[in-house]
Amino acid sequence: MTCNIPLPEKDTKFNEFYTEVKEIEKRDSVLTPKQQIERLLRPGSTYRNLNPFDVLQVEPDTSIEEIKKKYRRLSILVHPDKNQDDPDRAQQAFEAVNKAWKTLENEETRKKCMDIIEEAVGRTDIMLAEKRKKAKKEGKDGIPEDDPAKYKHAIYVLTMKLFADMERKRRELADRDQEERKRKREAEIEDEENAKAQKEWQKNFEESRQNRVNSWQTFTSKSKDKKTSKKIKVFKPPKNKPESRS
Numbered sequence: 001m002t003c004n005i006p007l008p009e010k011d012t013k014f015n016e017f018y019t020e021v022k023e024i025e026k027r028d029s030v031l032t033p034k035q036q037i038e039r040l041l042r043p044g045s046t047y048r049n050l051n052p053f054d055v056l057q058v059e060p061d062t063s064i065e066e067i068k069k070k071y072r073r074l075s076i077l078v079h080p081d082k083n084q085d086d087p088d089r090a091q092q093a094f095e096a097v098n099k100a101w102k103t104l105e106n107e108e109t110r111k112k113c114m115d116i117i118e119e120a121v122g123r124t125d126i127m128l129a130e131k132r133k134k135a136k137k138e139g140k141d142g143i144p145e146d147d148p149a150k151y152k153h154a155i156y157v158l159t160m161k162l163f164a165d166m167e168r169k170r171r172e173l174a175d176r177d178q179e180e181r182k183r184k185r186e187a188e189i190e191d192e193e194n195a196k197a198q199k200e201w202q203k204n205f206e207e208s209r210q211n212r213v214n215s216w217q218t219f220t221s222k223s224k225d226k227k228t229s230k231k232i233k234v235f236k237p238p239k240n241k242p243e244s245r246s
Helices: 012-028 033-040 052-056 064-077 087-105 107-137 148-231
Strands: none
Touching: 033 064, 033 087, 052 064, 052 087, 052 107, 064 087, 087 107, 107 148
């Protein structure tokens, strides 16, 4: 990671060393396609590549125009079409570069990254101030982080941790949101099934009700027929009696 971090000017030797560090960073920022792929996929890249400035090898205060130029150069270097001897790894590196650019291209996400860099610098300075006080009480002359390279490394380590924390929170929120959507969908499905079951029950109830009505009407109709047949009396003429003669 390369960060434009102001360092205290102690003496000429210190400034020369700092200049040497910057020259090394500048030299290492131009790598071959194979070296860039190795850099982007090295052990620990899962966490290192969370820092888009580190992926694109740019300073946090670099203009968006310059970042775009660096992105284009890197994307060409690691493009799978340019690395047909190792297309799978090239694709992974290419995706890391694209993701870094998308993060920095967006003003909101870029600001979040800048906030992390600033927080890492601030927290490191506070931590080292306490460490210097402790060293002074113990009679020690300075601390290892007075070395600019070690100072930058301390910031780098904390920056990586802060990016990892941000990613962990993002995933937790995403998982929580997914779980909430899943719960809502399950509730919707349950409501749909209940509504379907209610509709089916209502339909069956109406059908059975009509059947009961029809059965009752048939029954009452037969009962009326029976009563009517009982009330109707067949007229029978009287029998003729023979006349008696005296």
